[in-house]
Amino acid sequence: MLYAVLCYNDENAVGAWTREEDDACMARLAVVQDGMAAKNRMGPVARLLPTTSATTLRKSVGEPLVIDGPFAETKEQLLGFYMADCETLDEALDFARDLAKANPGPGSYEIRPVRIYRPSRMKVVD
Amino acid sequence: MADIRWIDAALSAARPQAVAALLRYFRDLDTAEEAFQEACLRALKNWPKNGPPRDPTAWLIFVGRNSGIDQIRRLSRQTELPDEDKLSDLDDLESEMAERLDNADYRDDVLRLLFICCHPELPATQQIALALRIVSGLSVKQIARAFLVGESAMEQRITRAKARIAKADVPFEAPGAPERAERVRLVAAMIYLVFNEGYSAGGETTDMRAPLSEEAIRLARLLLRLFPTDPEIMGLTALLLLQHSRAAARFDANGQIILLEDQDRSRWNRAMIAEGLALIDKAVRHRQPGPYQIQAAIAAVHARAATAGNTDWTSIEKLYSALEQMSPSPVVTLNRAVAVSKIEGPEAALALIEPLAEKLGGYFYFYGARGALLMQSGRGREACEAFGRAISLANTPAEAAHIRLQLDRLQKEGAEAKAAS
Known part of the structure; x- marks a missing residue:
């Protein structure tokens, strides 16, 4: 079963990391991902820019409304996600536990089974 | 854990x-700062044991407030009658604790704090130092290092700024819409100043001062989170991100300036560019152009060009001319002239900047740009003269060294031409 692991945290706090802290955390998370990749289980991974850079298109009766935001009404924001192929929920939870160990502190991982998955059809130039 | x-x-x-x-709450910067320090100490003791509180900010405010009150009570017992005026709403402490500060409160509080730091009575250098100390929490030592002054001199500068603030009449009620807009504008200008302190560094001082640019970006993001629909704050944040994205490519190993067109674009920070471009795209949708947005849009044109040769100079010229109309300044005209030189050639640009000589007579970039334009149009002797003036006006050794390099090239070419003839 394919799972999406959605990362929620306070973007103010994550934004306050120094570059060294950020790099170190990303390096620890990369090790966890490499472990999954070695088992051929690691899908796409994305880290999102802050919500201040986001725009929302709200569907409505007529023309959809384009607004800034989402505004951080909640304490935690969606900061990124992992896709992983796991046999069971326990396996997906283990993956999330490893991520949490690599990136301790507040925040949460939402483990969400995936219903439709279409592999990428674009060429990403980094 | x-x-x-x-x-x-x-x-x-x-x-x-x-x-x-x-x-x-305390209406005094020193008391507020000390109360926060105390709350941090308790957090360091408490959080590792009990885990993080659900809302760290609310926890710190509550604990800081209690410790600040304790401190004032202790002092008042030693001195005189408690000064109730110093504390607002002492009685309903509990209810205030229960009151989860909502975003509107936070917004005006943080804006007030930033605004206090850029109080118009303070000279720019004190504004920046105070903001870095109070809002960013940098140590006096760190700030002194960034400003290349001694620690005690910086301590004095900050103390003087605080004394001036204490005497100034700072309004504590929630600001009305016009005051809020005015404060946001002043705060944005102060953040831009902080950024430029870091950005204009060069040579050996780059490493010491670069943190100022990063701090300015943090402050801009903070302001943007408070005013997420303000296109000028989007523009400011985009501008700082796009400028700073080039930081690693701006100087060579010896601290020499590398001009935009000669920079290794693979060293530009792609994440910062992505965020900057996203923000300027968002801002433009509001159709309320402002100086930060236009400058960010200019930086965005450079960021989008895969090579220097691909730069869309026509767009840049248009943007500078919009900026010129919005906030006329000889410096903007000078920049537009550089764009004109790329489109129409150096002579057209020289004609454009000739009238600026009087106003920009003391400005390093004027002679640097003029020298480069003269060099392009083959007027070597005049170019040498302009470069000479530029060197004498340089603000940093890196700036002087950069001009000297052009001068050397010019003289070498001159010598070769002579030898050939």
């Missing part, structure tokens, strides 16, 4: 909001 690293990050993330709320 609880890790000192995330506690550090949580404390610095909470700092502006917590100090701002404590300032509203």
Whole structure:
């Protein structure tokens, strides 16, 4: 079963990391991902820019409304996600536990089974 | 389990909001700062044991407030009758605790704190130092290092700024819409100043001063989170990100300036560019252009060009001319002239900047740009003269060295031409 692991945290706090802290955390998370990749289980991974850079298109009766935001009404924001192929929920939870160990502190991982998955059809130039 | 690293990050993330709320409560910068320090000490003791609180900022405000009150009570017992005026709403402490500060409160608190730091009575250097000390929480030592002055001199500068603030009449009620807009404008200007302190560094000072640019970006993001629909704040944040994205490519190993067109674009920071471009795209949708947005749009044109040769100079010229109309300044005209030189050639640009000589007579970039334009149009002797003036006006050794390099090239070419003839 394919799972999406959605990362929620306070973007103010994550934004306050120094570059060294950020790099170190990303390096620890990369090790966890490499472990999954070695088992051929690691899908796409994305880290999102802050919500201040986001725009929302709200569907409505007529023309959809384009607004800034989402505004951080909640304490935690969606900061990124992992896709992983796991046999069971326990396996997906283990993956999330490893991520949490690599990136301790507040925040949460939402483990969400995936219903439709279409592999990428674009060429990403980094 | 609880890790000192995330506690550090949580404390610095909470700092502006917590100090701002404590300032509203105690109405005194020093008391607010000390109360926050005390709350941080308790957090360091408490959080590793009990885990992180659900809302670290609210926790720090509450604990800071209690410790500040204790402190004032202790002092008042030693001195005189308690000064109730010093504390607003002492009685309903409990209810205030229950009151979860909502975003509107935070917004005005943090804005007030930033605004206090850029009080018009303070000279720019004091504004920046105060903001870095109070809002960013940099140590006096760190700030002194960034400004290349001694620690005691910086301590004095900050103390003087605080004394002036204490005497100035700072309004504590929630600002009305026009005052709020005015404050946001002043705060944005102060953040831009902080950025330029870091950005205009060069040579050996780059490493010491670069943190100022990063701090300015943090402050801009903070302001943007408070005013997420303000296109000029989007523009400011985009501008700083796009400028700073080039930081690693701006100087060579010897600290020499590398001009935009000669920079290795693979060293530009792609994440910062992505965020900057996203923000300027968002801002433009509001159709309320402003100087920060236009400058960000100019930086965006450079960021989007895969090579220097691909730069869309026509767009840049149009943007500078819009900026010229919005906020006329000889410096803007000078920049437009550089764009004109790329489109129409150096002679057209020289004609454009000739009238600026009087106003920009003391400006390094004027002679640097003029020299380069003269060099392009083959007027070597005049170019040498302009470069000579530029060197004498250079603000940093890196600037002087950069001009000297062009001068050397010019003289070498001149000598070769002579030898050939």
